[in-house]
Amino acid sequence: MNIKVLMLGTGTPRLRPHRCGSSSLIQIGGDSILIDCGYGSARRMAENGINLHDVQRLLFTHHHYDHNVDYPSFVLHGRSGRETPLNVYGPIGTEKLSSDLFVTGGFTIDLNNRLSADINRGTILSGVQDIDAGFTLEGDTWKLTAERADHFTVGGNFTLCYRIDTDDGSIVFSGDTIPCDGIRTLAKGADVLVHEVFWQPLQGVDGRRPFTKEDATEELYTASRRTKHSLPEEVKTIAHEAGVKRLVLTHLFSDEHLDELQGYMQQGVECEVVLGEDHMRFEVG
Ligand SMILES: [Zn+2]
Numbered sequence: 001m002n003i004k005v006l007m008l009g010t011g012t013p014r015l016r017p018h019r020c021g022s023s024s025l026i027q028i029g030g031d032s033i034l035i036d037c038g039y040g041s042a043r044r045m046a047e048n049g050i051n052l053h054d055v056q057r058l059l060f061t062h063h064h065y066d067h068n069v070d071y072p073s074f075v076l077h078g079r080s081g082r083e084t085p086l087n088v089y090g091p092i093g094t095e096k097l098s099s100d101l102f103v104t105g106g107f108t109i110d111l112n113n114r115l116s117a118d119i120n121r122g123t124i125l126s127g128v129q130d131i132d133a134g135f136t137l138e139g140d141t142w143k144l145t146a147e148r149a150d151h152f153t154v155g156g157n158f159t160l161c162y163r164i165d166t167d168d169g170s171i172v173f174s175g176d177t178i179p180c181d182g183i184r185t186l187a188k189g190a191d192v193l194v195h196e197v198f199w200q201p202l203q204g205v206d207g208r209r210p211f212t213k214e215d216a217t218e219e220l221y222t223a224s225r226r227t228k229h230s231l232p233e234e235v236k237t238i239a240h241e242a243g244v245k246r247l248v249l250t251h252l253f254s255d256e257h258l259d260e261l262q263g264y265m266q267q268g269v270e271c272e273v274v275l276g277e278d279h280m281r282f283e284v285g
């Protein structure tokens with residue numbers, strides 16, 4: 001079974017009209033899986049003719065707002081016409097976020113007012129589960145696997161990356177991360193790797209583009225370590241060593257000099273390098 005991918009959001013915490021927050025929709029046969037739900041995700045689905053109520057699974061990579069702030073919009077706008085259950089998974093905090101939004105606070109007033117007593121709230125949000133590395137989820141024709149990524153978090157929070165396999169192909173989503181065993185493990189031999197990249201509008205040393213640690217100013221490099229985002233050089237190494245066939249760059253902080261970024265990433269690697277864009281569609285397998 002082939003995997004259809006729709007990139008809904010390829011942006012960052014910086015609000016920009018043409019790049020919504022991180023979100024990707026995966027369709028395999030009749031199954032729809034949403035990876036992250038950053039700002040504008042629900043609108044992007046509507047713009048692309050996707051019925052929100054047809055999405056059965058949402059998986060969060062982590063709980064930064066550029067990856068989850070559209071969660072209530074997706075759930076609430078998608079309640080109308082929902083006949084299939086919606087199950088939500090993500091790292092620690094997913095259950096609490098869901099409870100805060102839909103059960104004990106947040107949008108509870110609206111839900112209590114809007115829902116008649118004979119409508120089961122479970123038809124809106126059927127199950128929510130905090131998950132960790134090693135978690136798997138299976139459909140009839142696919143299997144999803146989670147590993148830990150390495151991104152800045154505090155207080156016991158953590159981030160996840162995901163891989164989906166079918167008989168015909170595989171795709172990996174890095175979420176936000178610096179190079180780590182989790183993403184290396186999942187990316188190995190994958191057909192497509194959708195990976196974040198730390199691409200800033202700022203120039204590096206002597207006006208060079210900040211592709212590598214050596215190109216980046218100390219300030220830029222320090223920022224990439226503090227926030228735990230991958231430099232272009234690091235993403236390239238991950239993709240190359242994993243032997244992926246296609247690398248899709250996402251989570252782009254800047255739109256400046258993207259042609260140079262693509263040129264650098266493509267140089268010396270066999271995989272096809274693609275710059276992610278909102279509304280982009282592609283198939284795997
Ligand atoms: Zn992010």
Ligand SMILES: [Zn+2]
Pocket residue numbers: 062064151176
């Ligand atoms: Zn993040």
